[in-house]
Amino acid sequence: MMSLRMLARSVPRTFSRSIASTSRAAALRPLAPKPALFQSSWKQATKPFYPAFSTSSTLKETAEGDVELIAKLEDELKHEKASGLDDLDSSVQNIQYVLQNNAWEVKDIPGEQEVILTRKFGKEDIRVTFTVADLQNLSEQEDFGDSALGDEMDFESHQAINQGRGAPGSVSQHPEDQVAPADRDLEDRDMEPSFPARVNVTVEKPSGGSLLIQTIVQDGLFQIEEVSYFNKPDLAQAQTAEKDWIRQSMYAGPPFENLDEDLQTLLERYLEERGVNTELANMIPDYIQVKEQKEYVRWLESVKNFVSV
Numbered sequence: 662m663m664s665l666r667m668l669a670r671s672v673p674r675t676f677s678r679s680i681a682s683t684s685r686a687a688a689l690r691p692l693a694p695k696p697a698l699f700q701s702s703w704k705q706a707t708k709p710f711y712p713a714f715s716t717s718s719t720l721k722e723t724a725e726g727d728v729e730l731i732a733k734l735e736d737e738l739k740h741e742k743a744s745g746l747d748d749l750d751s752s753v754q755n756i757q758y759v760l761q762n763n764a765w766e767v768k769d770i771p772g773e774q775e776v777i778l779t780r781k782f783g784k785e786d787i788r789v790t791f792t793v794a795d796l797q798n799l800s801e802q803e804d805f806g807d808s809a810l811g812d813e814m815d816f817e818s819h820q821a822i823n824q825g826r827g828a829p830g831s832v833s834q835h836p837e838d839q840v841a842p843a844d845r846d847l848e849d850r851d852m853e854p855s856f857p858a859r860v861n862v863t864v865e866k867p868s869g870g871s872l873l874i875q876t877i878v879q880d881g882l883f884q885i886e887e888v889s890y891f892n893k894p895d896l897a898q899a900q901t902a903e904k905d906w907i908r909q910s911m912y913a914g915p916p917f918e919n920l921d922e923d924l925q926t927l928l929e930r931y932l933e934e935r936g937v938n939t940e941l942a943n944m945i946p947d948y949i950q951v952k953e954q955k956e957y958v959r960w961l962e963s964v965k966n967f968v969s970v
Contacts, residue, residue, distance in 0.1 A: 727968055734965035743959065744807040757966050763936060769946035769952065771959060773908075776952060782935045785866040789937065791878075791945055793953045795858045855880055855946040862937055869893075874932065881943045886929060889913040 760767065768777040778789040859877040865871040873889045891911070892950075917925060 682952045695830050700916065719961070725732045730970055731931065731965060733782075734961055734968070738961050741958050745958060749947075749951050749954060755944055755947050756951065757941055763871050763940075765936070765941075772956070775957075776948060778941075780936060782864075784867055785935070787935050787937070788863045788865070789860060790863075791858055791949065793949055793956060796856060796949050796953050798959070833874075858945055858949055860945060863934065864935065874928075878942045878945050883929070883932060883937060883942050885925070885928060887913055889918055 759765070764780045765778045766780065768779070774793045776793075780787050843865055855878050860876050860878045860883070862874040863871055863874060870890065871893050873891065874885060875887045876891075877884045877886060889911075897957070908943075917928075920928075
């Protein structure tokens, strides 16, 4: 589901751009020429002709649009710094809790999209990687699917309420009225769907070889898609194009859903015992949103500084 924060961020910018473009067009519209009442016909006949374009080689060093752009960037920066991370306060708290109560070490380089979590499990090296790009590249088709699902749920809820009015003298009750008000906010927060994030997990042993487990994280679950074995650990990480090409040419194993159900259950347990569990699955979408917000502020500052020089 498209992040509501990213959607809200784009609306005011689009509106302000349309207003700005309209005002600039009005400002640049040429005024109607006034007739020269006392101009002689001889001067009109002998008036020299000049080309419509300018032949001057002198250019302005600063464009007028740069001033407006810098002002808009500064306005966005003030807004994001004032309220950006405040809206993600619960996400920040969840991230801090998970990292402080587990053995994960974080590699998060400012300006880069990928985040790497590492930890030890006995003699094994566990590595979890995910990227901010999953939040930025959500497709319109996914948004449409979520909205259609929401409309279907609203329709079914409306039908259920209407069916409850059939008995004479009975009082219809909304489903949410059956939940205590103190527990309603917590229940809504738990049921709020998160966006899907692609997460790769590698397990490496000192004796050689590694497992690459490709998953999708959503709604507090690691959904395994594929489990691959490589005799060389560097192929599982594939940090170069050459190694990625070699990895793609090797047999990666069958789709996870085609495996025996007991085998699927044991592989899921294998991950959970190594800290790749529900708690981590709930933290990763929070981390992506906080990381994206920080990178957006950094991007605004970089663009503003570049244009201002």
